[in-house]
Amino acid sequence: MMTRVLIVDDDPVQLRLTSEVARRAGFTPVTADGGDEALRLLRGSPGFGAVILDLVMPDRDGMAVMEAMARDSITAPVIIQTAHSSLETVVSAMRQGAVDFFVKPVAPERLIVSLRNALKLDALETVVRSERNRRAGTLGLDDIVTRSPALHRVLTLSQKAAKSQIPVLIEGETGTGKELIARVIQGMSDRATKPFVTVNCSAIPANLIESTLFGHKKGAFTGAVADHVGKFAEAHGGTLFLDEIGELPPEAQAKLLRALQEGEIEPVGAARPERVNVRVISATNRRLLGLAQTGEFREDLYYRLNVFPIYLPPLRERAEDIEPLAAHFIARFAAEAGKRIAGLSAPALELLRGYNWPGNIRQLENAVYRAIVLSDGGYLELADFPQIVAQERGRDETLKLTEQLPAPSAPVHIDAVRSRRESEAKDSIPDRFLDARGEVAPLPDLERELIAFALKHYGGRMSKVARALKIGRSTLYRKLRDYGLEDGVESDAA
Secondary structure, eight states: OOOEEEEEOSOHHHHHHHHHHHHHTTOEEEEESSHHHHHHHHHHSOOOSEEEEESOOSSSOHHHHHHHHHHTTOOOOEEEEESSOOHHHHHHHHHTTEEEEEESSOOHHHHHHHHHHHHHHHHHHHHHHHHHHHHHTOOOGGGSOOOOHHHHHHHHHHHHHHTSOOOEEEEOOTTSOHHHHHHHHHHTSTTTTSOEEEEEGGGSOGGGHHHHHHOBOTTSSTTOOSOBOOHHHHTTTSEEEEETGGGOOHHHHHHHHHHHHHSEEOOBTOSSOEEOOOEEEEEESSOHHHHHHTTSSOHHHHHHHTTEEEEOOOGGGOGGGHHHHHHHHHHHHHHHHTOOOOEEOHHHHHHHHHSOOTTHHHHHHHHHHHHHHHOOSSEEOGGGOHHHHHHHHOHHHHHHHHHHSOOOSSOOOGGGOOOHHHHHHHHHTTTTTBOTTSSBOOHHHHHHHHHHHHHHHTTTBHHHHHHHHTOOHHHHHHHHHHTTOGGGOOBOOO
């Protein structure tokens, strides 16, 4: 599923032209012939990657549309198009939140650059907003990166669960994001901003489970030199997330059942129980009903926890999410590493889409992180995912990719090692002016190769490419069009 772009213009010819430019660039255009229809689409069908908005329209102008978007917390980046402009108009649009501004007619390649920049900006803003909301305990539906109908159903259930205090059980494989869904439920409930306490039941020694959950009093057992507040008490007023609940020992299950039924906990060594106000969300990567049927898990506790069940499907069953999740992780990790990485190459995206991801989203996140750390290019390529290539296509294909990378044929002393970029440059000098037949290559071919190299070298940053080649931006755009290099343009940042 390609990224959707909303195009708003009351001129049908301009609407058709802009839609065709977006379609050829790999986007899915959705059109609106006025501001009112645009707002209806934005409110009723969230998930637009960007909005190309005409300023002057009869029913509701572009400024009014942006004002309404701000009121409704619709965060899609807006690119303004208008037939007439003034400095005052430009300043007003930018203050209202527009990320770019064009006077019609705009060159198609310039519009494509702007769209791609807007999408990268939106991805990074999403990362920042989600992290801020996670820390504040106010995660919501807009913070979940998804295009999958299956996950939209999960989010609908989560929204309903947030309106009540009943226990929720989230079932799903390891790495599918169960804790994230629990945080979303809390963030949409009246317990938002209150404590969200996580307990991994499989990571706590069996003899410390009760003390960890319910606390203990000084002298309750050897080593209890002071009172200890348990996780239930820590979560008072908020939410307690019990991960891997199926690993809870039987004796702790009985105490948990009482805490859920009575709203009371009994710290180890305490003389009387204590009241707690806690909303419990539990999660498991095992079929809890199966454990209850075999006697490994208390059946009465199972039914108490399973009041509102939510099943989180694995990543292989929502392949639509692989591309947006990868883009989300690239934006986050590239920013953290200080690298300008535009995205995935087409072969790399095809590889990730075809893989079955046994480790789910956590595995995808780790794979992208590793690729970002090791990559020196403007895109993540197949060679940046050797472990996925090895599992998906076999060891021989991985060796082929490795062989394509420059490597010394014999041991080289550390003082004599050349950098990869230096090595590539020196090795290519003797024959770069010759074609496949050994003849001197035509000048246009060399110019095209030089421009393509400059685009890759500067990560598609047009201002730097133009300055390095000592040509004007308009000349560079014309040459890109003449040589069919428009698809290599990813960023127009200076």
